Amino acid sequence: MTETTEPHDDDDVVARVLASAESRASGYSLFTSGSAQALQADSADGGHDGEQLERADRNALRRVPGLSTELEDVTEVEYRQLRLENVILIGVYTQGTINDAENSMRELAALAETAGATVLDGLMQRRAKPDASTYFGKGKVQELASVVQAMGADTVIADTELAPSQRRALEDAVKVKVIDRTAVILDIFSQHAKSREGKAQVELAQLQYLLPRLRGWGDSMSRQAGGQVGGAGAGMGSRGPGETKIELDRRRIHTRMSKLRKQMVEMKPAREAKRANRKRNAVPSVAIVGYTNAGKSSILNRITNAGVLVENALFATLDATVRKSTTDDGRLYTLTDTVGFVRNLPHQLVEAFRSTLEEVADSDIIVHVVDGSHPDPASQLSTVREVIGEVGAREIPELVVFNKSDLISDDDRLLLRGLEPRAVFVSARSGEGIDEILAAVAELLPRPQVQLDLLVPYDRGDLISSLHEHGQVLSTEYAENGTLVKALVMPDIAAQFSAYKITGSITA
Template sequence: MSSESSDEIVDRVLARAGNQDQARISVFSSVRAQALSDDVAVTHDDSFDGQQQDLADRISLRRVQGLSTELEDVTEVEYRQVRLENVVLIGVYPKGQTEDGENSLRELAALCETAGARVLDGVIQMRPMPDPATYLGRGKTQELRDLVAALGADTVVADTELAPSQRRALEDEVKVKVIDRTAVILDIFSQHAKSREGKAQVELAQMQYMLPRLRGWGESMSRQAGGQVGSAGAGMGSRGPGETKIELDRRRINTRMAKLRKQIAAMKPARDTKRANRKRNAIPSVAITGYTNAGKSSLLNRITRAGVLVENALFATLDATVRQAKTADGRNYTLVDTVGFVRNLPHQLVEAFRSTIEEVADADLIIHVVDASHPDPASQIRTVRDVIGEADASDIPEQIVFNKSDLIDDNTRLLLRGLEPSALFASARTGEGIEDVLQTIADRIPTPDVPVVLVVPYDRGEVVSALHAKAVIDSTEYVEEGTLIHARVKKSDLPQFEQFIPA
């Protein structure tokens, strides 16, 4: 692989990232203008997608390009925003995997933008394995150092997880902060988590990542108390190295991690109780899962008008959202919007967000949403199925839905149809294919199949309500003895209604 072709890859990634950034700025500006207008009313039409509720609040905290962080007047404090962090991307890919490397680097650029950074340039090295010392190798590391100095970059971001020794060696060479893909994902999660459980899970994952990467910086880390320290020395037998600053930090992190694990464990019973209530009421559960930014929340909003945050950014959704919906024949079911997955998702994040993945494992049907406009949807499908397998949910029925179908042409549709013959095509933005998705859900969730004829006294309205919630009502008549109902119920629910079956 020549250096010219590597530069071409970087140019394509940067061009795509720049276009996305401009589009996102345009969307943010319009939403902010709406949020600041006193006479803007939120309307619940088909285009309502949740932006009106949460997006303006998130934008108000976003870093913006070109604003100074220097204060000239104390009144500026309320309106000041932090400038964009300038980053340079680096990646090491085996020869012959140019396309995979380009897709991975493009995704890293999108991650950095979502975290609040501006991608300036990139350095790609084609070699079988990363250099164990400096990740890139000596020559490319020097090239990276010159590039960072010339561009005035603040941060270098590696496309794969760096070993602590590689990170230290790169920082010593380029003289700026060096982080990896995992650190960027953790930063996005920390910005987007809203619930108490979500924040605790993110903090735990951050500390698990941070613990082996603590680094001492010269004498500032030294907290040795050897010898007789002033008049406070305790004399013979007390002299020793003491506890260094880095050891103190490790102990504090371990203590905090233990506390967070207890907090998360204490939240589990409440979550299990809600899930048990849904199971006891025999309400089928449909989990919407898929790659990050595939349009899961948009699909949920289109079906239920849930008003969930929708943003053209990675990991906009971190907390599982449960909403109730009904089939055309009146059966209730729940839709669960889950956190999106991404390639090379850090293991500690998979563990920390086990509660969200549990919602997938307990579902009756998985709606696997795929971005039809993505250049490599097959790898997205593999990544999501790998995580579903880790959650022991591989045996749950799955329906692939290619979302954003309004952005693809007929040739792409044929290719995707060959990839997944049973898939559905839909667009949460235009409404195309949504009826097909709803009909598939109705056909594939558990259906009551035991026909019954009931006469319910007029003073037993709660029984009629239970029938509407749990059964399929075929017909209703009002007779002298009460309400005559022809319905279909589940075999497990039959004992609850047997007393109302006429002799």
């Protein structure tokens, strides 16, 4: 995993973070899919997912395990970026059951493997609250240091967001790099971002996370000493405003963040124009949301043959994908594949990806995909609904879909049915339930309400096409001076046909 949280030596780590977008754009990736034992088996069917060329690109260069993991100096970041990291997971649970804590740790293991690491072991501790200085208790920290040394691990990942002081204290105790859950998620997003907007969103989130975690390294961080300077080697020529390197880094980060926010504002009109065009043409939208790795992209591919990347990895999809589909009675609508959610999703990412989540808030229907084979589907439901509420989409009609039904036992089906009585059971692999999704979406979609009786001149065939595409044509007859059409349309587009309305009955 690429370290993106704080500098550990006198090299300009901040410059590398600020230049991360350029390195990602080059296509040089150290990502490895690994066995991902913490994930479910692949549920994609190649016949519906297309050629999946992007997945081949992601795995074109793999890290090589088996190199020495001995680490005496926690500042050896660059060396460790060139190989697979061996990690140990740690977690403190203050409430809930041991099963809840284990599920959270399994998810952290899946995140670590998706980011390109090998999970060696995990340690959990039950405490009333995490230790304010070292997160773990004193005895548990000593046990962790022994495990790290015995297993040759070079990274420790905490199943929470650590305070900067906790992280530094843990690093000093275990003598290896310590990162937290947020840093892992940011790293995955950094690897998977593809579009210009997605890369800008990820970089902004990384910098927001990095800013309070900058770490100085004594005199080496000083640039100009202010006022009277004492000590050997200081004196004339060294007096100045006293800006240290850490202050300079902060200023550069703030400047870069302002630039990224400006870029995202400049991208907004194009995104809004596309959305406004769909609204102007009265095209209803369906947003596919759900927990990460629940199978949203697989379902989109199964319905539309979109060819969206499908991978047995968390956060494989970051950029919203929009595809067209039609109901059996000819009504057009769009399907949007959105970024997945996860418990304790970093606030920086929710804010940075708000533009992507706007697709959810502006949709007419939400198809909420849940991994039915997950040990705790109820927590997935509540996590996603919490984010849906944050973006102001709580009032939008929701269709719950339990995916991976081919991996669900009959007893589990009964439990899931009790959880969501009106849910649809689907398997993106076998195609089970896809017709039920389409039927339920057709039922929930807003129907044309305004009836029009029109006489459309023969030279305005575009209006007839528009009626078929955006409305429901009830009858068509051909008269001497035009086409007599009876149709139902949405109120938004009724006005554009007003010049051709006729009164009375339609006769040829």
